[in-house]
């Protein structure tokens with residue numbers, strides 16, 4: 001008999017660190033997301049703003065997600081935002097619902113913190129994640145950060 005398993009998020013620990021660092025997206029997607037090591041370095045220097053987690057299914061680390069919490073968007077204290085900072089699903093684990101799971105889990109965490117909107121920025125391009133975010137209900141706003149589109153999911 002097979003048992004249905006559900007993915008889960010775990011904090012980064014000595015036990016899962018190497019698997020997290022080994023995560024690779026498809027080569028043609030690398031322009032769209034920084035490597036996990038870069039994200040963990042950012043989380044180290046901004047521990048109050050970063051919420052990093054690995055996505056685990058059974059005993060496999062299948063991805064990495066990092067939320068940002070209360071970023072001062074305009075550096076003047078008038079616009080504090082939270083959302084999705086990084087999302088890396090392993091190349092051979094894509095298309096199985098892990099990305100959707102991770103976005104929903106971040107949405108749940110932000111709701112728990114009383115946040116009303118989940119922001120994300122993405123690089124445009126054929127192999128970028130735009131259609132993924134639109135499929136999940138994100139609205140593409142007119143705003144851009146450098147070349148990246150800003151999307152928002154109302155919570």
Ligand SMILES: CC(C)(COP(=O)(O)OP(=O)(O)OC[C@H]1O[C@@H](n2cnc3c(N)ncnc32)[C@H](O)[C@@H]1OP(=O)(O)O)[C@@H](O)C(=O)NCCC(=O)NCCS
Pocket residue numbers: 025026029032033086087088089090093094095096097098099100101120121122123128129131132135136
């Ligand atoms: C984008 C990414 C996170 C999607 O993760 P995933 O686990 O493959 O996505 P899911 O399997 O959860 O897909 C959820 C839905 O989005 C759709 N979807 C996923 N990627 C898509 C794409 N590139 N184009 C169109 N639809 C897409 C799926 O078809 C699915 O819809 P369905 O449930 O109606 O079938 C993954 O491809 C990835 O890690 N890409 C490289 C890094 C990246 O771009 N990260 C985002 C940085 S902002």
